[in-house]
Amino acid sequence: xxxxxxxxxxxxxxxxxxxxxxxxxxxxxxxxxxxxxxxxxxxxxxxxxxxxxxxxxxxxxxxxxxxxxxxxxxxxxxxxxxxxxxxxxxxxxxxxxxxxxxxxxxxxxxxxxxxxxxxxxxxxxxxxxxxxxxxxxxxxxxxxxxxxxxxxxxxxxxxxxxxxxxxxxxxxxxxxxxxxxxxxxxxxxxxxxxxxxxxxxxxxxxxxxxxxxxxxxxxxxxxxxxxxxxxxxxxxxxxxxxxxxxxxxxxxxxxxxxxxxxxxxxxxx
Ligand SMILES: [Ca+2]
Ligand SMILES: [Ca+2]
Numbered sequence: 001x002x003x004x005x006x007x008x009x010x011x012x013x014x015x016x017x018x019x020x021x022x023x024x025x026x027x028x029x030x031x032x033x034x035x036x037x038x039x040x041x042x043x044x045x046x047x048x049x050x051x052x053x054x055x056x057x058x059x060x061x062x063x064x065x066x067x068x069x070x071x072x073x074x075x076x077x078x079x080x081x082x083x084x085x086x087x088x089x090x091x092x093x094x095x096x097x098x099x100x101x102x103x104x105x106x107x108x109x110x111x112x113x114x115x116x117x118x119x120x121x122x123x124x125x126x127x128x129x130x131x132x133x134x135x136x137x138x139x140x141x142x143x144x145x146x147x148x149x150x151x152x153x154x155x156x157x158x159x160x161x162x163x164x165x166x167x168x169x170x171x172x173x174x175x176x177x178x179x180x181x182x183x184x185x186x187x188x189x190x191x192x193x194x195x196x197x198x199x200x201x202x203x204x205x206x207x208x209x210x211x212x213x214x215x216x217x218x219x220x221x222x223x224x225x226x227x228x229x230x231x232x233x234x235x236x237x238x239x240x241x242x243x244x245x246x247x248x249x250x251x252x253x254x255x256x257x258x259x260x261x262x263x264x265x266x267x268x269x
Pocket of ligand 1: 034
């Protein structure tokens with residue numbers, strides 16, 4: 001078993017957490033053990049071992065207010081050398097817009113600091129419920145929307161969100177079609193680890209109670225246009241990370257061992 005000092009050193013090495021909020025809670029971490037290779041195929045099907053052995057690089061959620069599309073869905077991820085591969089197996093028909101918020105660097109934006117109303121994706125990303133400012137578990141840097149139109153990726157800003165990419169491979173609302181998309185890690189500033197959560201809402205800012213990971217408000221009704229006296233709080237988030245490379249381990253060996261020795265010496269006193 002690793003002692004606390006080792007674990008905290010490993011945590012520091014992985015550069016995890018880029019400015020989470022005080023009440024934020026990490027729910028699930030998945031680690032890509034082969035971060036330079038993938039079995040991903042963009043075919044609308046989650047095939048065996050496509051997202052890790054046994055498709056274990058997966059994340060589930062909660063809430064059924066919009067039919068379980070996201071709340072009963074499963075989100076898959078995998079790295080290769082250049083890309084993050086994302087697959088969403090829907091739990092119901094995709095009649096609205098799912099948004100994945102990414103935390104990949106310090107700083108960023110929340111519902112309260114974004115306000116781009118130029119199209120459906122931008123409206124959902126920047127204002128989940130029409131009349132309220134939802135709480136985020138972190139300041140988000142990038143977002144990916146998934147709808148019946150395909151997928152759109154943006155860099156977040158306080159003004160007009162910066163368009164990154166559109167993929168129209170998968171359209172329509174059928175729950176039978178998994179939505180699969182590849183994003184260049186460089187486009188989202190993704191290094192060895194990032195945090196994310198998923199929300200679901202309409203392009204008119206009527207918010208579902210569904211999310212990945214599960215949130216406390218999943219058990220309540222849909223937030224809809226929002227209750228100013230009780231704005232929704234997304235406190236829970238997930239993490240996807242690459243297993244440290246041999247280079248990172250050698251840095252750990254060189255830099256970490258003297259620290260561990262010092263800790264041991266101090267412990268003996
Ligand atoms: Ca991989
Ligand atoms: Ca596939």
